[in-house]
Amino acid sequence: MSDAAPLEIPSGFRASGVKAGIKPSGSPDLAVIVADSTCSAAGAFTTNRVAAAPVRWDRAIVPSEAIRAIVINAGNANAATGAEGFENARRTAEVAAERLGCQAEHVLVASTGVIGHQLPMDRVEAGVIAAIDAATDDPSGFHAASAAILTTDSRPKVVSLRRKTETGKTIRLLGLAKGAAMIGPRMATMLGFLVTDARVQMGTLQGILSEAVEETFNCISVEGHTSTNDSVLMLSGARGELPLRGADLTLFAGMVREACESLSRMIPDDGEGATHLITVEVRGCRDRDQARQVARAVADSPLVKTAIHGADPNWGRIVSAAGYSGVMFDESELSLDLDGVPLYRDGAPVAFDAAAVSDRIKNNREVTITLTLKQGDASIRFWTCDLTAEYVRLNADYTT
Amino acid sequence: MSDAAPLEIPSGFRASGVKAGIKPSGSPDLAVIVADSTCSAAGAFTTNRVAAAPVRWDRAIVPSEAIRAIVINAGNANAATGAEGFENARRTAEVAAERLGCQAEHVLVASTGVIGHQLPMDRVEAGVIAAIDAATDDPSGFHAASAAILTTDSRPKVVSLRRKTETGKTIRLLGLAKGAAMIGPRMATMLGFLVTDARVQMGTLQGILSEAVEETFNCISVEGHTSTNDSVLMLSGARGELPLRGADLTLFAGMVREACESLSRMIPDDGEGATHLITVEVRGCRDRDQARQVARAVADSPLVKTAIHGADPNWGRIVSAAGYSGVMFDESELSLDLDGVPLYRDGAPVAFDAAAVSDRIKNNREVTITLTLKQGDASIRFWTCDLTAEYVRLNADYTT
Known part of the structure; x- marks a missing residue:
C-alpha cells in the first residue's frame, strides 16, 4: 500500500480471492472483481506478438460501457496455448457471465503464471463460481483478491485513494497489481486492476488510463523481458452516477496517475531478489x-x-x-x-x-x-x- | 584457438605483450602488433554514442593503406575521458610512431578496461617503447600479445589459419580477441585483431571485414551491454606483395569469415560466470x-x-x-x-x-x-x- 490507511472500497464493487487448485502450492490463485451494475472499462495491454489468450479476449472488448466483472487467475498464464487456450479464456468469461446473469462479453479475464500449459478448466470453472459467490464489498474481499493474483511476489500490491471534488463528490479509487519478474517496459507491464466509483465515459477513461500508464507501468522493469500477459484494466462507476466533468475529471485523472505510479513502483521494489x-x-x-x-x-x-x-x-x-x-x-x-x-x-x-x-x-x-x-x-x-x-x-x- | 595447431605467423608481422603497470594486478597490459612495412587496414567499431578515445582516433584513419602498428592496452578503457582522453590516445600513437619512424596517423590504438579514468601516460609511453622493442615474429610474441589484451577473460582467444590458393599462394591469417563482459551485439563487439600476409586493397579489405563482422562479432552477446570500446582491426600484407584477386580473394574472404566466427564464439563461451x-x-x-x-x-x-x-x-x-x-x-x-x-x-x-x-x-x-x-x-x-x-x-x- 502507498500508506497505512485502511482500504476504501469504491461503492458498487465486490471482490474475493479463492483457492481453485491451479497453483501446485495450494495457495489462493483465483480472484474476481464484480460490479453491481455495468461499468465503463479501459485497458492497456502487452505489445508482445505472443499475446496470451486472456489479452486477446480483453483487447477485443475494451473500452466498453458494459463490463460487470474481471476474473483473474494466477499459476497459469494461458499464453502460447493456441486455439484451445483462447477457448478456455472465453469459457472462463462465460462461466462468470452465467453466474452473474450477463453475457460473456461483459466479463474481462486475466492470467499470470507459467507459459505454455492449458488451464485446468474443471478447477477454473468451479473456482470462478466459488469466487463470485464469495465476493464482498468488505475490504477483506479486496485483500483476498490482491493475494490470489500473486506469483513470485513477496507481498500484495494495493493502493487506495479518496478525494473530495470541488463539486462535493467523493471519489474512491482502489488499485491492485502483481509482478516481480518478466517485467519489461514496452506496454502496461504486469497485471494491474483499478476500480473507482467515479463514473467516467469509456473513451475518456481509456484516454486517462493510457496517459497514466505511459508514465508509470510503461516506465518500470525488473529484467526487461516483456511478458505475454501484461494488462492494466480499469472499471469505473458501478452505481450509475452521471459522468465526471471539468475540474472533477482533472482531479480524477490525477488520482489515476498517482495510483498507477504507486502500484508500478511497488513492482521493481519487489523485484525478484532485489535489494535496491x-x-x-x-x-x-x-x-x-x-x-x-x-x-x-x-x-x-x-x-x-x-x-x-x-x-x-x-x-x-x-x-x-x-x-x-x-x-x-x-x-x-x-x-x-x-x-x-x-x-x-x-x-x-x-x-x-x-x-x-x-x-x-x-x-x-x-x-x-x-x-x-x-x-x-x-x-x-x-x-x-x-x-x-x-x-x-x-x-x-x-x-x- | 580453433584447433590445437601451433600459431602460424603471417610473414611481415611481429608482436609482443609487456607489463606497463596500467593494471593494478601487475599482469601484462600492453601489446603491440607491428608490420615490417605499410599495410592495408580495415576496421569495425562500436556504435555507442559514448565512443572511447581510441575508437574516435581509429575511426578517422581506417580504411588505410599506410598502417604500421596497433598499440593495445588493457586495464583502462580511455572512454568517457573527454578531450584529455583523446589527446592521450593520439599521444600513444605518436610515441609508437616515433619509435617506428613513421607518423602518428600510421598507428592504430585500442583500449579496454575501466571507463572514466585517464590513462597513466608515463607508464603507457614507457610500455609502448618497451613493447615495440620486444616485438618478435616468433609465436611467443603473439601469445604474449593475446595475454596482454585480456581483462576479466579467463583465457586468451587466438585463431590461426593457413590456406593454399589455386594460384599457389599461401595465405596465413592470425586473429586475437578479448572480451568476457560488456558484450552487446550492436557493432564489432569487444576487441579483435586480425593480421594476414595476403595483400588486399583497403576498400576490398574493409568490405570483407565488415561482411564477416555482421555475421560473427555482431552476433554475440554476454549481457547485451554495448561497450564504448568495441573494435575489430585487420592488417593485411606487410611485405608488399600484389593484391589478391578473383578466386584467391573469395578464398581469403572465407578465411576471414571463419576466423571471425571462431574468435567471436570464444567470447560468450568465456562469458563471465558462464556455464553454457x-x-x-x-x-x-x-x-x-x-x-x-x-x-x-x-x-x-x-x-x-x-x-x-x-x-x-x-x-x-x-x-x-x-x-x-x-x-x-x-x-x-x-x-x-x-x-x-x-x-x-x-x-x-x-x-x-x-x-x-x-x-x-x-x-x-x-x-x-x-x-x-x-x-x-x-x-x-x-x-x-x-x-x-x-x-x-x-x-x-x-x-x-
Whole structure:
C-alpha cells in the first residue's frame, strides 16, 4: 500500500480471492472483481506478438460501457496455448457471465503464471463460481483478491485513494497489481486492476488510463523481458452516477496517475531478489519517448544493475548504457548525477568521493540516477531494481 | 584457438605483450602488433554514442593503406575521458610512431578496461617503447600479445589459419580477441585483431571485414551491454606483395569469415560466470537484420539465460522473448526446437520429455535454440552464454 490507511472500497464493487487448485502450492490463485451494475472499462495491454489468450479476449472488448466483472487467475498464464487456450479464456468469461446473469462479453479475464500449459478448466470453472459467490464489498474481499493474483511476489500490491471534488463528490479509487519478474517496459507491464466509483465515459477513461500508464507501468522493469500477459484494466462507476466533468475529471485523472505510479513502483521494489529500488531520471530530451529510450537502456543493463547491487559507483557503465540506447547525442552533451552527486559533466569525469557514494548506496534501499542531455525540456522517471545472485537462483529453477 | 595447431605467423608481422603497470594486478597490459612495412587496414567499431578515445582516433584513419602498428592496452578503457582522453590516445600513437619512424596517423590504438579514468601516460609511453622493442615474429610474441589484451577473460582467444590458393599462394591469417563482459551485439563487439600476409586493397579489405563482422562479432552477446570500446582491426600484407584477386580473394574472404566466427564464439563461451554456450538460430525470416533482431531478444533475455543455467526447458520464456523483439509476426507462424527436440509448433505447445531435455542441457556445455518463422529464407546464428550467480558476483564489485 502507498500508506497505512485502511482500504476504501469504491461503492458498487465486490471482490474475493479463492483457492481453485491451479497453483501446485495450494495457495489462493483465483480472484474476481464484480460490479453491481455495468461499468465503463479501459485497458492497456502487452505489445508482445505472443499475446496470451486472456489479452486477446480483453483487447477485443475494451473500452466498453458494459463490463460487470474481471476474473483473474494466477499459476497459469494461458499464453502460447493456441486455439484451445483462447477457448478456455472465453469459457472462463462465460462461466462468470452465467453466474452473474450477463453475457460473456461483459466479463474481462486475466492470467499470470507459467507459459505454455492449458488451464485446468474443471478447477477454473468451479473456482470462478466459488469466487463470485464469495465476493464482498468488505475490504477483506479486496485483500483476498490482491493475494490470489500473486506469483513470485513477496507481498500484495494495493493502493487506495479518496478525494473530495470541488463539486462535493467523493471519489474512491482502489488499485491492485502483481509482478516481480518478466517485467519489461514496452506496454502496461504486469497485471494491474483499478476500480473507482467515479463514473467516467469509456473513451475518456481509456484516454486517462493510457496517459497514466505511459508514465508509470510503461516506465518500470525488473529484467526487461516483456511478458505475454501484461494488462492494466480499469472499471469505473458501478452505481450509475452521471459522468465526471471539468475540474472533477482533472482531479480524477490525477488520482489515476498517482495510483498507477504507486502500484508500478511497488513492482521493481519487489523485484525478484532485489535489494535496491533504482530511479532513473532522464532530463533534457526532445520528447518523452526519447527520454524513456535512454532510461530503459540504463535500467535494463545488467552491468548497471549489478554495480548498484555491489554499491559500486561505476558510472562508466551508466553513461555507456545511455550511449547505446539508440538516441543520437554527442558525448559532450551528457551529464550524470548519482543521488545528487555530480559524477560526469558535459562529457568529462568529475572528481568525487567514491567511498562516500558507495556508502550511500550501501546504506539506502533507494538510489537515483540522473542523466541530463541538452536537447530539449522533456524528461521521464523510470523505476527498476538491482540484479542479484538471488534473482539468478530464483529463475534458474522456476518450472522444473 | 580453433584447433590445437601451433600459431602460424603471417610473414611481415611481429608482436609482443609487456607489463606497463596500467593494471593494478601487475599482469601484462600492453601489446603491440607491428608490420615490417605499410599495410592495408580495415576496421569495425562500436556504435555507442559514448565512443572511447581510441575508437574516435581509429575511426578517422581506417580504411588505410599506410598502417604500421596497433598499440593495445588493457586495464583502462580511455572512454568517457573527454578531450584529455583523446589527446592521450593520439599521444600513444605518436610515441609508437616515433619509435617506428613513421607518423602518428600510421598507428592504430585500442583500449579496454575501466571507463572514466585517464590513462597513466608515463607508464603507457614507457610500455609502448618497451613493447615495440620486444616485438618478435616468433609465436611467443603473439601469445604474449593475446595475454596482454585480456581483462576479466579467463583465457586468451587466438585463431590461426593457413590456406593454399589455386594460384599457389599461401595465405596465413592470425586473429586475437578479448572480451568476457560488456558484450552487446550492436557493432564489432569487444576487441579483435586480425593480421594476414595476403595483400588486399583497403576498400576490398574493409568490405570483407565488415561482411564477416555482421555475421560473427555482431552476433554475440554476454549481457547485451554495448561497450564504448568495441573494435575489430585487420592488417593485411606487410611485405608488399600484389593484391589478391578473383578466386584467391573469395578464398581469403572465407578465411576471414571463419576466423571471425571462431574468435567471436570464444567470447560468450568465456562469458563471465558462464556455464553454457548458447547458439540461437533463427530461420524463415525476411532478411538477416530481422533474424538477428529476434535472436538478440532471445539471447539477451535474463529469463532465457537463467533457464538454460538451471537446465530448465522453460520454452515459454524463449517464445515470449521472440514475441517482444519488435519483429512483426503472427504467433501461429512460430516454431521452436531445443537441441533438435520440437517444443512448439505453429503457435501451439508440443508434448515432450521435459526430464530428458533438462538432462541434455545439464550434461552439455553447448545448447542450440532454433526458432523458425514463415516469412522468408533469411537466417542467422547468434551466440550467447547463460546468466549465473557468478556473473552477478563478478560484476557487483569490479571497480571498487
